Amino acid sequence: MxxxxxxxxxxxxxxxxxxxxxxxxxxxxxxxxxxxxxxxxxxxxxxxxxxxxxxxxxxxxxxxxxxxxxxxxxxxxxxxxxxxxxxxxxxxxxxxxxxxxxxxxxxxxxxxxxxxxxxxxENGLDRRGDELTNLLARFEEVHRKLRTHAEGQPQDRALSSIVFSHTQVVDELRTAVARSRIEPFDRMAPSLRTFIADYSGRFGVLADLDIVDGHMALDRSVLASMEEIIKRVLRFCLRDGIEQPEHRVAAGKPARALLRLRLESDGSEVVCRIEHDGKPFDSRGIARQAVKRGLLTRPLETYTEEEMGALLLLPGFVAAAEGPVSSLFSQFNEIGSLLQHVGGRGEVRNTDHGTLEIALHFPVPFTIMEAALVRTGAMRFALPAQQIGRFEAYRPERIERGEKAAQEGPSGSRPPARPSFYTGEDGKRTELLNGPDSGSPLEAENPVFALFLEALGEQRCLAVDAVNGYENISVSQLPPLLDHGPLPKAGCFGYALLKDGAPCAVVSIRHLLNAILKKEGSHARA
Missing domain, CATH: 3.30.70.1110 (Histidine kinase CheA-like, P2 response regulator-binding domain)
Structure with missing residues (x-):
């Protein structure tokens, strides 16, 4: 003893x-x-x-x-x-x-x-979660023994049927255990807004927080890590990123700044994007420090601003720096360390519409989000609801077709066609991702709806043949065998099992647009 x-x-x-x-x-x-x-x-x-x-x-x-x-x-x-x-x-x-x-x-x-x-x-939730986890472990152990026994008797069809049924029960229990630990991200919204109000006053700035689509549900342990790191980033934004009201007014900005927090599901990761219209990101200062420390493996001019921003969130990168870069971005060293501790990563960038964005990538074991079930041609896929701004009835006369690509050159290359645009009911002209003759893997056959989507800080339009409702789905990564197929080219980052038991690809407009930019020879944006 x-x-x-x-x-x-x-x-x-x-x-x-x-x-x-x-x-x-x-x-x-x-x-x-x-x-x-x-x-x-x-x-x-x-x-x-x-x-x-x-x-x-x-x-x-x-x-x-x-x-x-x-x-x-x-x-x-x-x-x-x-x-x-x-x-x-x-x-x-x-x-x-x-x-x-x-x-x-x-x-x-x-x-x-x-x-x-x-x-x-304290509240019984963790105890019940532990009981479910222990029960699952016992079921899985029994299942391993049952499967081993069945493999030794391949002719016993009744036993094979029992093993199959037991596999389904274990899978359902595994999902139930994962769901028992799920909580909505929205639960931390009051705490984040109180935090913004408190620290705005401390640092003498005026700021509000807008949480876009915080309905995603995540594991409680992931939420605890996210809250800690998000608050650290918000504190940095308020102290070093947002100007004093009089300076903002002098620069032609509203006296009150707006910090926008947006969540995105990306397979085995959740991306939290925090954006504001304060001071821009000094990528050149970071680049000079990277060159000084010998961290670059190729010529400096080949690096994108996003890649420089990812260097900034490497633990220890800024801590070793001296001068204004270190004093301005010293907090990023601790933020990078926090991210690394939970297996995450991040990057900083200046967006095309004049804001600074800090992207935090968190690994998640299980995620539940709302998605629209959409069909274009023969392809049915799920589109995360947080990317959809609104629906409209599709009107062919509202399309402004892009120019067709020129004839092939001597090398066999063909310049990309100019994009098509769709004018919505509000009169705004929006790029159409899958217009006629676009070659998009999501090209519609008989479009009925025009979906206006948020991607890379801008609005895009997607024409679809049908929208078959909404479902709450959990996303898994694609099997490796599909990595080079048409689904990744369509912006697919994972798949989900729907209520009817059928698998369904989950498409990210951000991934689709990145794939298009790479095809056109541009640097893809994070």
Whole structure:
């Protein structure tokens, strides 16, 4: 029998932050939970109670734990990127008391660690999730044994049928477990808007936050990581990106800036794009620093602005720089480190319509989003709803056809045809992605609808033969065998199983447009 582990108490001081201390404290607890036999914290309600923030900021988080490997627990705490330092508490009586407003004093016990239950039990959600996960693991183990037994008896058709049915049950259970951990991104919207209002006042700027299509549902652990990093980026934008109101007015801009946050699903990733009309991105300064450090593998003039912006979010890139580039973009070093820690990446760019965009790519195990089921010709595909601005009835007379391509040259090359345009009911002229003779893999046969879409910060139009409704879908990556087929050329980044059980390609207009730009010999935009 293993001897009982010694119980230790540690004080954890968090890095100065923007009102995220309780989130950071909860992440520390989550990180060390698998290493501990017993675990509790003070204040007890850090996971769900934002009123603990002031206490955490002034006194830190106090953790009591027992573990067979206490050194590993302490090392894990110290290595958390949002922990400033931690130290052992010799005398628990020195721990400051914490009382939440509105709770009677006699409702709380004298000990700072009144409830020595595990952190994951606070609201029961994590416990139920763990129970489902354990049940799934048992089912999968039984399934492996059943399948091995069936492989030894290939003539037993009844057994093969049972294995097939069991496979379907395991798949359904796996999906149920994943869905049990799903929450909408919208749940953090009030916190983000409060954050913008608070830090706008601190930095003397005027700004609002517009969250575009925040209905995507993601795993809770992914949302926690996203919120931490998004707030860090928003803080950078408010402090170093948005000008003072009088400077904005002098530059011909509205005194009040607008930060726009948009989510996009991209197969195994979710992309969060944060855009504002403040100071532009200095790609030349980053380029000079990259050349100085010997990071470029080809001539500087062949790099796009987006590639320079991706360098900026490499951990350690700006930390080693000196001068104005370092002082202006020093926060990007920590943002890049946070992204790398969760397996993500990012880039910065100046858009074609005069704004700065910071794109954050987060890996996700499971995503649910709303998509329109669309058909062009013989191809049925799902189009993420967040990319659709509006529908109109298609009118052929509203098309302005592009010029046909010239004859082939001596080398056999053919210049690309000029794009076609579609004039909507609002009178605006919009590029048509799949116009007549466009050669697009999504070209319609008898278009009925014109879809106006948001892509690369601009509006595009797509003519479609039918729209068969909406579904909430989860997206998986395409099998490798399809990588060079027509689907990627159509902007497909994954597939989904619909309610009727049929597979359906999921198309991103951003991917489609990038494919077109590459075909025309232009640099594709991120």
């Amino acid at each position: 293993r001897p009982a582990s010694k119980e230790l108490t540690v004080q954890v001081m968090l890095k100065p932050n923007c009102g995220l201390e309780n989130t950071r404290a909860s992440l520390v607890m989550r990180r060390i939970l698998p290493l501990c036999d017993n675990l509790s914290c003070h204040p007890r309600t850090v996971k769900s109670d934002r009123s603990t923030i002031a206490f955490l900021r002034d006194h830190g988080l106090f953790i009591r734990f027992s573990s067979p490997t206490p050194e590993q627990v302490l090392l894990t705490i110290k290595r958390s990127f949002f922990v400033d330092h931690c130290s052992l508490v010799e005398d628990p009586d020195t721990i400051p008391s914490y009382e939440k407003a509105g709770i009677e004093a006699d409702a709380m016990e004298d000990s700072a660690f009144a409830l020595p239950s595990t952190f994951a039990d």
